[in-house]
Amino acid sequence: MTVLEDAQAALDTGPLCDACLGRLFADRSFGLTNAERGHALRVTLALEADDDFEAGADCWVCEGECDRIEWWAQQAATAARGYDFSTYQVGTKVPPLLEENDALLREDVGLDEDAGEALKTELNREVGKRIGDLTGAEVDFGRPEVQFTLDLSTDEVEARVNSAFVYGRYRKLARDIPQTKWPCNDCNGTGRWQGQPCDGCDGTGYRYDESVEQLTAPVVQEAMKGSGATFHGAGREDVDALMLESGRPFVIEVDEPRTRDVDTDALEADVNEFADGKVEVEGLRLATHEMVERVKELDASKTYRMDVEFEEPVTEDALREALDELEGTTVEQETPQRVAHRRADLTRTRDVYAASGELVDETHADIRIHGEGGLYVKELVSSDEGRTEPSLSGLLGVDAVVTALDVVDVEGEDEPFAKAEFLKE
Numbered sequence: 353m354t355v356l357e358d359a360q361a362a363l364d365t366g367p368l369c370d371a372c373l374g375r376l377f378a379d380r381s382f383g384l385t386n387a388e389r390g391h392a393l394r395v396t397l398a399l400e401a402d403d404d405f406e407a408g409a410d411c412w413v414c415e416g417e418c419d420r421i422e423w424w425a426q427q428a429a430t431a432a433r434g435y436d437f438s439t440y441q442v443g444t445k446v447p448p449l450l451e452e453n454d455a456l457l458r459e460d461v462g463l464d465e466d467a468g469e470a471l472k473t474e475l476n477r478e479v480g481k482r483i484g485d486l487t488g489a490e491v492d493f494g495r496p497e498v499q500f501t502l503d504l505s506t507d508e509v510e511a512r513v514n515s516a517f518v519y520g521r522y523r524k525l526a527r528d529i530p531q532t533k534w535p536c537n538d539c540n541g542t543g544r545w546q547g548q549p550c551d552g553c554d555g556t557g558y559r560y561d562e563s564v565e566q567l568t569a570p571v572v573q574e575a576m577k578g579s580g581a582t583f584h585g586a587g588r589e590d591v592d593a594l595m596l597e598s599g600r601p602f603v604i605e606v607d608e609p610r611t612r613d614v615d616t617d618a619l620e621a622d623v624n625e626f627a628d629g630k631v632e633v634e635g636l637r638l639a640t641h642e643m644v645e646r647v648k649e650l651d652a653s654k655t656y657r658m659d660v661e662f663e664e665p666v667t668e669d670a671l672r673e674a675l676d677e678l679e680g681t682t683v684e685q686e687t688p689q690r691v692a693h694r695r696a697d698l699t700r701t702r703d704v705y706a707a708s709g710e711l712v713d714e715t716h717a718d719i720r721i722h723g724e725g726g727l728y729v730k731e732l733v734s735s736d737e738g739r740t741e742p743s744l745s746g747l748l749g750v751d752a753v754v755t756a757l758d759v760v761d762v763e764g765e766d767e768p769f770a771k772a773e774f775l776k777e
Contacts, residue, residue: 353462355380356400359393361461368457369411370394371418371474376461378469386474387418413453414471417504424475424509425482428500431511432487436612439492442480444472444502475502495641497612516609518572518616519639519647519775521599522564524589526630531588532565534558560591567627569604575614575622578606586647586769587654587725589759596657597760599632601769603639603647612638638776646774653705655722655761656729660744663751665714674747675719678707678732686739688731702727719744725765730754 353361355377362373374389381389398404410416428442454471458464479502480491489498501510524531535541536559538552549555565583573581586601616636623633681704687697702724709719721729728740733752735743745752763769 366412372413376468424479427509429486431509437497439496440498441496442476444475447505513608516606517639520636523599523632524595530563567631571623572604576606577610580607594758643774651765657758658719659756660717662715675707
């Protein structure tokens, strides 16, 4: 059959709007809307038959939904009122009855069940174009800032506001501060034990009063007027370790932000003022959601500075020889005893890229280690009763222990964390 014969067969099934008629031939004549296709077919059929032209009446297929494009777009714009967004996407929940009508129309005309375009696709596109006109935002088929869902059964529009992300590096300048909130083990974070304030956390629900997260994320959340915020770090240092020099990469994810385009320089200053010298951030940039995975998954090396105490006197020459032997070696480490309660008992191999240091006195040294991610540097020094081989203690033949540890650099093994494709500025 020809296109005109198919169009006439479609009109013979009952009243159709131009859009539903045109949708059957959506793969023809690029540049036309389905409503324009349907109108053109209706005019051509009237001319060919020399009949009076009849405009589309109430449609038995979409039951008038294609005539409500403007209404749906206005509803969507209202649902997102008060939120800044530059990208969006539209989805439509079509009732089973209308999906069945779509299928029956094609069956009655003798077309394939997937001929043309579905009602859902029509509405997604046409309502989407009108939303763009109303808001000035652009369609994003990846991860838009706002996802609109039209529910034809309830006449409701859901506007899901996706998170905003801020990337940067932090320095932790005070010890005994965890990276994220640390719920109290005694009360499971409730702050209560047998009806009374928990003794282990003084009723706070947390083992520590502050964390890097608590000293940074609230400021970012407030600046973006979000409903919540989550801290994502590129690994974490021990609670009693400092994070110095270049800092550790992190991303703060803000839920349902009303404001996205914040001044990151001003935000950086506000965070540092709020953290009051305990934590510092630098290099804050607006980021994409992919930066969260990058921060958590990118292979990274770390550089540590340690205060080391020896049980017996050590000479400068012996220390230098031991460090030279460690540099460039691959060590085998069984899971350290100090973390065995929460990690699988495995033997791991990790590379030591660089090792240097000097004696402070004959039983104390300042040691610097650059190693592969996952290297347990405390055990690299102490040997952990032989569970790490080789070790500084083993090479010296003297028991050694780390009395203070600072992380001074965290860098990607093969490329930097901050790349233009993951940043918005």
